[in-house]
Amino acid sequence: MLKVEGLNVRYGKSHVVFDFTVEVGDGELLAVLGRNGAGKTTTIRGIVGLLAGASGKVSVGGRDMSAWPAHRRTREGLAYVPSGARCFQNLTVDENLEIAAHANGADHSWTKKRIWELFPKLEPLKNNLAGGLSGGERQMLAVGRALMGNPRVMLLDEPTEGLAPVLVQSIGTLLGTLKSTGVSILLAEQNHQMALRVADRAAFIEKGRVVEVLPAARARDSEVLHRILGV
Amino acid sequence: MTPGQLLLFAMGGLANAAYLFIVAAGLSLVFGALRVINMAHGSLYMVAAFVTVVIANQVGAGLGFWAGLLVAVAVTGAIGGVVEVLVLRRVYGREHLVQLLGTYAVSLVVAGAVRIVFGANYRTVASPIPGHLNLGGYSYASYSLFMIAAAIVIAAGVWAMLYRTNLGRNIRAAVADPDLLNATGVNVTRLYTTVFVIGAGLAGLGGSIVAPSQAIGSSIDTDVLVLAFAISVIGGLGSIIGSAVGSLIVGMVISFGLVIPATNPFALAFVFIIMTAVLTVRPRGLFGLPEN
Numbered sequence: 001m002l003k004v005e006g007l008n009v010r011y012g013k014s015h016v017v018f019d020f021t022v023e024v025g026d027g028e029l030l031a032v033l034g035r036n037g038a039g040k041t042t043t044i045r046g047i048v049g050l051l052a053g054a055s056g057k058v059s060v061g062g063r064d065m066s067a068w069p070a071h072r073r074t075r076e077g078l079a080y081v082p083s084g085a086r087c088f089q090n091l092t093v094d095e096n097l098e099i100a101a102h103a104n105g106a107d108h109s110w111t112k113k114r115i116w117e118l119f120p121k122l123e124p125l126k127n128n129l130a131g132g133l134s135g136g137e138r139q140m141l142a143v144g145r146a147l148m149g150n151p152r153v154m155l156l157d158e159p160t161e162g163l164a165p166v167l168v169q170s171i172g173t174l175l176g177t178l179k180s181t182g183v184s185i186l187l188a189e190q191n192h193q194m195a196l197r198v199a200d201r202a203a204f205i206e207k208g209r210v211v212e213v214l215p216a217a218r219a220r221d222s223e224v225l226h227r228i229l230g231v
Numbered sequence: 232m233t234p235g236q237l238l239l240f241a242m243g244g245l246a247n248a249a250y251l252f253i254v255a256a257g258l259s260l261v262f263g264a265l266r267v268i269n270m271a272h273g274s275l276y277m278v279a280a281f282v283t284v285v286i287a288n289q290v291g292a293g294l295g296f297w298a299g300l301l302v303a304v305a306v307t308g309a310i311g312g313v314v315e316v317l318v319l320r321r322v323y324g325r326e327h328l329v330q331l332l333g334t335y336a337v338s339l340v341v342a343g344a345v346r347i348v349f350g351a352n353y354r355t356v357a358s359p360i361p362g363h364l365n366l367g368g369y370s371y372a373s374y375s376l377f378m379i380a381a382a383i384v385i386a387a388g389v390w391a392m393l394y395r396t397n398l399g400r401n402i403r404a405a406v407a408d409p410d411l412l413n414a415t416g417v418n419v420t421r422l423y424t425t426v427f428v429i430g431a432g433l434a435g436l437g438g439s440i441v442a443p444s445q446a447i448g449s450s451i452d453t454d455v456l457v458l459a460f461a462i463s464v465i466g467g468l469g470s471i472i473g474s475a476v477g478s479l480i481v482g483m484v485i486s487f488g489l490v491i492p493a494t495n496p497f498a499l500a501f502v503f504i505i506m507t508a509v510l511t512v513r514p515r516g517l518f519g520l521p522e523n
Contacts, residue, residue, distance in 0.1 A: 048414050074416040086411050088404040090520075095400055102397050103416030149416055 001184040007056035031199035039208035040188035079151030085138035089131030100148035235367040246375040248482025249382035257433030263469030270334040273456030274341035279303035279438030296359035300439040311431020467519020
């Protein structure tokens, strides 16, 4: 479903992502693992179309999006959940969801009702400002907002960052549920244990380069983790 | 000062606040969403005032004024759209100095064009709502009351646009996180153009509405811009409520400052003393949000 070919990202004269090439099939979860500063966030932002210095080919379902701006990629099924549980903090929970629903056209398979079912804690908070939510609640909202765009591909950037262990487990369960609906997921994570529990494959990156792509079962091997991540 | 005089000067202050609010609200809206301080805002106000005066005098006061108002708002909105596409898109995200210089250059171009097209002479137009009302033994121009009512309607309209429409929700989201809004499927580039056109239209509306109440000359752009900046600094750039409160403060200070003999020479200076005090105690203004 998602195909990224030869993604390169440059900030001025600095070349930070080198020839990132991956494919993520329907209902597949590819974990992108690497140490802090390896280039995970930049890679995802490059795929989403938020970086002026990104080049390479990005396609979803065979449709080439490389020349499209970020908003058009999102409307065509590419959803982005940024790190830090970013939400529109000055908008209510309800408005955060509405904004994605309204921006993304006629497909209404994900509704607020489904989001409330998925995250029951959010519904009583729907009239609260997102800025007043806890980290876990904001993360649910960030995922909910991405789902309201009815994505075919989800790109998640460290969704467990700063969350309590019980919430990390919930995110893992949620990703498993989303996979089962046929959504392709590219998950950049520092928490390799959670990521490899739900992933089908893992791409390890170092200094902006993919150094190895392995099936999750193989990537869980402690020798591999020690060799590549140093853990 | 008798209660009647107090009411008279307060009404004068409200009439000042009315047109200043319309102009300052546009300046503030643009800054809030685009983070650009538009030095050409006063120029758009001036263009609208001239367009209104010329059309009203050609067509005839009354209907001519309303036709002039509509044309003036359309013209300033269109100029705003062109300026956003040709100038502002090149300075977004850059330091404020570059943005200031870019929009200042636009203001110089517009000022020159106004002098070429309309000449340097002051012009006036008859009020489309003639007559006076008597309140407490004093006579008030009906048009001043119209200006106050128009400002209240426009304030309610801007509030409703921001808090009751999809466009307003997107504008508020853009204030918080334009990158995220882009990645949520909203065309932020087009949104910015829309916001700037609305801001320019508000400047135009202010210029049109003020035209029958004062002589229109080629220096009214800087006169109003200075006061709109003072209002925005006092109320807080980016806050519509701040614009309303700032306009009330400035409108009242000018009105009462001018009529009290002891303060008459310093009426405008009081505005800037208040502005300096607010900047010192609360740099983001009374209702301003901290910049991201």
